[in-house]
Every structure is written in C-alpha cells, then in structure tokens.
Amino acid sequence: MLGVIALGAAGVAAGPALSNSLDSLLSGLSRQDPTGLTGLLPNAGGFRYYSVTGPVKPVAAADYRLTVGGLVDRPASYGLADLQALPQHRIVHDVQCVTGWRVPATPFEGVRLADLLDAAGVRSGATAVHFSCFDGSYTESLTLDQARRDDVLVALKMQDQPVSHDHGGPVRLYVAPMYFYKSAKWLSGITVTPTVQRGYWEQNGYDVDAWVGKSNGRDDAPTS
Numbered sequence: 001m002l003g004v005i006a007l008g009a010a011g012v013a014a015g016p017a018l019s020n021s022l023d024s025l026l027s028g029l030s031r032q033d034p035t036g037l038t039g040l041l042p043n044a045g046g047f048r049y050y051s052v053t054g055p056v057k058p059v060a061a062a063d064y065r066l067t068v069g070g071l072v073d074r075p076a077s078y079g080l081a082d083l084q085a086l087p088q089h090r091i092v093h094d095v096q097c098v099t100g101w102r103v104p105a106t107p108f109e110g111v112r113l114a115d116l117l118d119a120a121g122v123r124s125g126a127t128a129v130h131f132s133c134f135d136g137s138y139t140e141s142l143t144l145d146q147a148r149r150d151d152v153l154v155a156l157k158m159q160d161q162p163v164s165h166d167h168g169g170p171v172r173l174y175v176a177p178m179y180f181y182k183s184a185k186w187l188s189g190i191t192v193t194p195t196v197q198r199g200y201w202e203q204n205g206y207d208v209d210a211w212v213g214k215s216n217g218r219d220d221a222p223t224s
Contacts, residue, residue: 070192073121095222110155132189140199151176178210
C-alpha cells in the first residue's frame with residue numbers, strides 16, 4: 001500500500017501518458033481496497049476516488065434514466081440521449097473538497113438544473129430539491145433558490161470528457177460554489193419537496209448550506 005501511495009503522488013506530477021495510466025490503475029485498486037487508503041490519493045486530474053457504499057455497479061448509457069418528480073406539474077424521465085439533446089452550458093470553476101484539496105479551473109458541462117425544474121413546472125409550496133443516486137445511498141438537497149442558480153448543473157461532461165463512472169457518471173450533479181460533497185455522484189432522481197431533506201453527508205454532521213469558505217468550520221477561499 002505504501003508503494004501505491006508513492007506511485008499516486010508521483011503520478012500527480014507526471015506527464016499525461018503516465019498520469020492516464022495511473023488514473024486507470026488507482027481506479028481499479030480503489031474498487032477492491034478494503035482499507036479505504038486509496039481514497040486518500042489524488043488521481044491524475046487531482047481528484048480523489050470515493051464512494052459512500054464501496055463498489056458501485058456502473059449503469060450503461062443506454063440504460064440510464066433520470067426522473068424528475070415530487071411537487072411538479074409535469075413529472076418526467078430522461079435518458080442520457082434526452083439530456084444530451086437539451087441546451088448545454090459549460091462552467092469552468094474551481095472544485096473544493098471539504099477535506100482540503102482543490103482542483104482549479106475544472107470544466108463541467110451539462111443541463112442547467114433550473115431548466116429541468118422549469119420544464120417540470122414547480123408547484124406552489126415547494127421550497128427545496130432532493131437528489132437521489134443509483135448507488136442507493138448518496139443523497140443531497142438544495143433549497144429551490146440554490147437549485148435555480150446558473151452555476152448548478154446536471155453534468156454530462158467533466159474536464160471536457162463524458163463524466164466517467166468513477167467520477168459519478170454517466171450523470172452527476174455539479175454545484176459550483178459549494179463544497180464538492182454537494183455535487184452528488186451517480187444522479188438518478190430529482191424530487192421537488194416542501195422542505196429541505198438532509199442528504200447523506202448532512203446526516204453525518206456536514207453543513208446543509210455548504211458555501212466554500214463559509215461552512216464546515218473551514219476558511220478556504222471561495223471557489224472561482
């Protein structure tokens with residue numbers, strides 16, 4: 001394991017070819033690592049592999065579905081191709097984890113969450129949005145005002161490539177101004193609710209409102 005840690009550290013500073021190989025290697029190791037230590041390693045892009053449930057079974061692009069429901073007039077179900085056919089928006093923003101690491105100027109691309117909410121027709125009495133994921137455990141929430149921000153995406157691309165399974169693909173949430181735990185991986189459901197429902201990390205002591213530099217007892221500079 002110490003050798004893997006040394007290898008991971010070397011890969012961050014390595015050239016693209018070696019970094020891509022290390023990315024693949026660490027991804028495979030993390031799925032079979034009972035210690036969780038590989039979750040402490042950055043991969044080639046500076047991100048770290050993490051799952052709240054252990055291994056997560058991938059969902060093929062052809063089988064993927066995202067549902068939108070709850071307090072809406074027009075519940076909907078989207079396949080990956082349906083989401084790809086909608087207007088796409090690109091954000092380049094720092095990613096900040098509450099554990100301290102940051103990946104600067106990271107591109108994400110996808111559908112504005114606000115557009116999906118508008119298409120569904122949010123009903124009176126709704127104040128929040130709850131997110132569920134196909135790993136069966138990861139959940140998140142935003143207030144309706146937060147969810148309607150222009151920098152909140154249902155992301156289909158990350159670093160100008162389709163979102164990989166390890167990074168929460170084929171579709172993940174991306175909440176640019178908040179700590180990265182709010183950007184739920186393996187997104188499968190969007191439910192409009194009357195009140196905020198605490199997500200997985202909030203149930204384990206993390207702040208519900210996770211603005212970078214203004215929550216979780218940290219003093220990180222806001223992402224930009």
